[in-house]
Amino acid sequence: MDYALQQLVNGLTLGMIYGLIALGYTMVYGIIGMINFAHGDVFMIGAFVSLISFLLLGAGGITAVPIALVLVLAIAMCFTALYGFAVERIAYRPLRGSFRLAPLISAIGMSIFLQNFVQVSQGARVKPLEPVVRGGFVLHQEASFSVSISIMQIIIILTTLVVLAVFTLVVSRTPLGRAMRACEQDQRMAKLLGIDVDRTISLTFVLGAALAAVAGMMYLLYYGVIDFFIGFVAGVKAFTAAVLGGIGSLPGAVLGGLLIGLIETFWSAYFSVQYKDVAAFSILVLTLVFMPSGLLGRNDVEKV
């Protein structure tokens, strides 16, 4: 029982990380119906910027953990927001009116470009960070097995829930959110009614990229090791999570992430570690067979 509880903690944390990255995919898809494959790499850049900022702050003598965390997060969000803005301007906006596959291909190109850019400028070796947030709690103690949760795991779970709540509010309650939903339904009509569609889409990308910075920093703090390739691996999983939960739906992204994290963890815990991906993707296939738009996705009426 204790063992299952510990695995639940592991799975929840992993799932929340997937969910946090998946939120970025789903945000952009929800507005312009395009899969931003470069999101995983913007996440990776967020992790790198966080690492560099931590080292600079450490060298500059700012070592109080809460202040350092907030500063690093702010710096990383600014940088990735710039990247998100630039990516949209360079790779997607010029192709917005063209056929559906064009922006998809340029997104994959952008992803490869960002990966190689970081590999060349930062080197291919893994980059470590000393643990910043230490400590944890023992939830239950038995003779041979103790269930523990670290402060970092709690931070990750809370952050994801807070981010989910904030972005749900932004989309449903603010003027920007209203503009986003209008663009999603009909861009031309939105434009006719005086909404600046270009600006709305730009802002969506900037918000999505800032989200990637949050995920990147959490990832760096939790695992302590990053390299230029993390965006691809984590991106594939997070994208899967977004599809499983119903792409376009914010709570769906977190739900999908949680499911994939939990399935992977519990499969590793009770069956074979090496076949955990098979288990996760089998569930994905089964779900999509019966619910083609994902768990919380809306059924799109195909417009002709």
Added chain:
Amino acid sequence: MFRRTLVAAAAAGALVAGSGLAQAQIRIATAGPMTGQYAAFGAQMRAGAEQAVADINAAGGVLGQQLVLEIGDDACDPRQAVSVANSLASRRVQFVAGHFCSGSSIPASKVYAEEGVLQISPASTNPRFTDEGGWNTFRVCGRDDQQGLIAGQFIAKSFPGQRVAILHDNSAYGKGLADEVKKNMNASGLQETMYQAYVAGERDYSALVSRLKQANIQVVYFGGYHTEAGLIVRQMREQAVNAVAIGADALVTNEYWQITGGAGEGTLMTFASDPRNRPTAAEVVAKFRAKNIDPEGYVLYTYAAIQIWADAVRKTGATNPQRVAATLKSGGPWQSVLGPITFDGKGDVTVPDYVFYVWRNGTYREM
């Protein structure tokens, strides 16, 4: 008719000119993971190869010709290794000091055998490399059956009756090594409690670690590379699993300590007795230190591979790879920075020496 002869003559002329140019220098290569997860080892190979070529050229080259070094990047991916091997062969490389990962060396060696390229691996320890290899495969490191024998017996002897987990990453190197350790440990009278494969390239091994904790594991053996082993050890300590970590020669890089931080304290690993301390290496080690390079891990092995090849070419009096291979097998012992080396009929070194190292305070030393 006349025109055709002219073209043929021109083509023949071009060929002569081409081979004339090639005569002035000999192309050799080192190939390994210059990028990707295991790039730390690629950097070691590159440093060793560049120094060896510079030293040989400064001493007048080989057979009066200068060496030119090519660098091949296989990223430890077997498919990329084959295409690197083809591209090196097409550039008329005579000899390759490489590759690093056994999973790359084995498929690449088939290409080299067909194309007439000699291969001395500084690091690939999987037995299949020379067992299945053709006329062209050599290595200056030991074999996993030797390494696994030492590790398996050591575990059985030092941790009798304890609960041992053997983990591997399903690579040619990792699984081969884990199987050898399991076999030898069982033969010495200790059964493992857990034998499990993990997925390389991931970051989250918490589920596996909880499983180790549940099974009350006291000793963990890693058949795999330093990035995954480092992460698992780090996550083990976070979950208060205090099992002894034991690895092999793929942990011989300072990057292992960078990943684990203090959690790596006390990790054991098998590697040949430190080549940096051997008297034969003193002069070369001083050269590396002067350039601010620590000749750790496989730097000196790559250096030795090129050094031995150059000696064998001098002794043969030609660069023809088949003839050099025959000389290598019959003409030892070869004097190298690693000390005298003799090859057996398969291309393995005759006296490998594996010893245990322990990580303490960010450095490793012999136990």
